[in-house]
Amino acid sequence: MGACRGKRCIGRLKQILRGYDKSIVGIATPRGPMSNQVSIGELYPAEQHELLIPHTRNNPVKRTKVDSFIAGGGIGGSALFRYLAGAGQKPVLINFGRGASWRNIAGGRPTFSIPELSDIATKNLQIFKELQKIRNIDFMPINYVNFAHNEEVYQALEASMAWSDAEMVKPENFRKKISPFLSSKMKNYLGALKTKNCWQATPGRVIDLIRSLGISKGGTVLEDCQLIDIGKDGDNYIILVKDHNGEYKEYETSHFINALGPEGDKFAKKLGIETGLYPVKHQAFITRRLPMMGINGKPLPMLIDRRNYKGYSAVYGQQLAETGQVIGCASPTNEPVETDKNLIINSKEFLEIISEVFVNWLPDLSSVDFQAVWAGYYVEPRMIIDPQKGLFLGLRGQGFMLGQYLAKLYVDQLTGKQVPEYSHRLKLSGDGLPEKAFK
Numbered sequence: 001m002g003a004c005r006g007k008r009c010i011g012r013l014k015q016i017l018r019g020y021d022k023s024i025v026g027i028a029t030p031r032g033p034m035s036n037q038v039s040i041g042e043l044y045p046a047e048q049h050e051l052l053i054p055h056t057r058n059n060p061v062k063r064t065k066v067d068s069f070i071a072g073g074g075i076g077g078s079a080l081f082r083y084l085a086g087a088g089q090k091p092v093l094i095n096f097g098r099g100a101s102w103r104n105i106a107g108g109r110p111t112f113s114i115p116e117l118s119d120i121a122t123k124n125l126q127i128f129k130e131l132q133k134i135r136n137i138d139f140m141p142i143n144y145v146n147f148a149h150n151e152e153v154y155q156a157l158e159a160s161m162a163w164s165d166a167e168m169v170k171p172e173n174f175r176k177k178i179s180p181f182l183s184s185k186m187k188n189y190l191g192a193l194k195t196k197n198c199w200q201a202t203p204g205r206v207i208d209l210i211r212s213l214g215i216s217k218g219g220t221v222l223e224d225c226q227l228i229d230i231g232k233d234g235d236n237y238i239i240l241v242k243d244h245n246g247e248y249k250e251y252e253t254s255h256f257i258n259a260l261g262p263e264g265d266k267f268a269k270k271l272g273i274e275t276g277l278y279p280v281k282h283q284a285f286i287t288r289r290l291p292m293m294g295i296n297g298k299p300l301p302m303l304i305d306r307r308n309y310k311g312y313s314a315v316y317g318q319q320l321a322e323t324g325q326v327i328g329c330a331s332p333t334n335e336p337v338e339t340d341k342n343l344i345i346n347s348k349e350f351l352e353i354i355s356e357v358f359v360n361w362l363p364d365l366s367s368v369d370f371q372a373v374w375a376g377y378y379v380e381p382r383m384i385i386d387p388q389k390g391l392f393l394g395l396r397g398q399g400f401m402l403g404q405y406l407a408k409l410y411v412d413q414l415t416g417k418q419v420p421e422y423s424h425r426l427k428l429s430g431d432g433l434p435e436k437a438f439k
């Protein structure tokens with residue numbers, strides 16, 4: 001009948017039906033067997049979950065036993081893969097899609113308001129340095145510059161100087177010590193904490209490298225393979241996977257690790273674990289290539305404004321040394337509103353806030369085009385690194401800079417090595433080392 005909508009469509013339908021001596025009287029009532037959008041167990045979860053029966057054209061699904069199995073191949077899953085392979089566990093890693101690990105803005109810093117997180121970040125910095133020696137990951141040491149817009153932030157930044165290599169820069173020295181391109185008209189900051197020992201690297205290169213290190217130690221990566229279902233048979237996990245060719249396969253293992261990022265909670269529930277995790281949409285942008293805008297021809301450091309302004313709690317960005325592009329991000333103040341929101345659409349409010357903050361910092365940027373804008377999920381509200389429960393989730397906005405050492409801690413715990421006392425706080429039963437001040 002071609003495309004037709006609403007009233008016009010019903011009018012046309014009536015006209016056609018008249019020709020058959022039929023007529024429409026009223027509308028259908030919303031009763032069975034029309035449709036069913038929600039299963040009862042979703043609203044009142046029971047221990048028994050739905051049973052998925054794959055359509056396999058009568059061929060039985062082949063089951064393979066493996067030593068260890070990781071679902072999700074972002075920075076978290078790929079680092080676990082590397083370390084598990086190194087420990088002789090012959091891991092199989094499956095990944096389907098591109099999560100936050102390919103969508104982040106590639107920054108690392110040691111400054112946190114919680115010293116344990118600073119320790120984890122410092123260990124990660126070492127790992128990044130070692131990776132760069134093996135193969136180019138575009139590793140580049142940079143500075144982080146946190147602007148203080150009020151006394152409270154100023155004091156929190158000042159306090160963090162006790163455990164980080166940092167310097168408080170006065171507003172009159174911004175152009176000399178941060179970037180000659182910063183506006184001389186900025187009046188809204190009391191100062192800025194410039195922290196050393198921060199870094200950037202290209203996320204895709206890091207993931208490729210750590211996966212290839214795992215492969216060289218006996219691991220197997222299955223890309224474009226989707227976890228469909230998981231259950232337990234005694235102590236073993238039975239894992240149903242749809243592979244790249246659309247075929248279903250089963251794996252059996254005693255070591256299963258859920259590193260599925262925003263999908264992690266869904267599959268933890270299938271094993272009867274409540275994580276309390278949820279995805280929060282974060283938007284990002286990248287400009288076209290630019291000349292270096294930092295001091296002495298270096299890239300612009302990571303600039304951060306943590307003002308609560310126009311619906312955003314932080315706006316931040318840095319210049320990539322490899323290309324000269326400025327890459328940046330904004331964190332929504334009201335995270336529940338952004339929970340699970342579709343990643344395809346960038347909001348006008350996001351484009352407005354980043355334009356305003358970046359042009360106020362760097363007036364020259366007003367004539368520069370965005371090369372791209374996109375979004376990804378932060379998994380909030382806490383980290384869960386729990387080898388007993390097989391969980392490696394909740395890396396928040398810090399997974400690129402913290403993920404690899406956390407994976408090492410996970411594998412060290414599995415293999416009975418000594419780990420720092422704070423590792424226990426990262427378990428589901430712990431508090432997750434919650435960073436609040438410098439998220």
Ligand SMILES: Cc1cc2nc3c(=O)[nH]c(=O)nc-3n(C[C@H](O)[C@H](O)[C@H](O)COP(=O)(O)OP(=O)(O)OC[C@H]3O[C@@H](n4cnc5c(N)ncnc54)[C@H](O)[C@@H]3O)c2cc1C
Pocket residue numbers: 071072073074075076077094095096097098099100101102103104105106107108225226227228259260261262263282283284329375376377378379392393394395396397398399400401402403
């Ligand atoms: C815009 C933005 C900017 C950020 N900036 C920074 C930053 O500068 N520094 C920093 O440290 N962190 C940053 N982050 C956070 C960081 O990217 C994340 O913490 C980190 O990437 C999380 O890694 P992950 O491995 O836990 O999850 P993910 O990267 O989401 O990996 C999970 C993987 O599992 C796959 N998957 C999902 N479902 C299935 C399934 N059923 N079967 C198989 N595979 C599946 C996903 O596609 C994905 O590839 C940023 C995040 C965003 C969104």
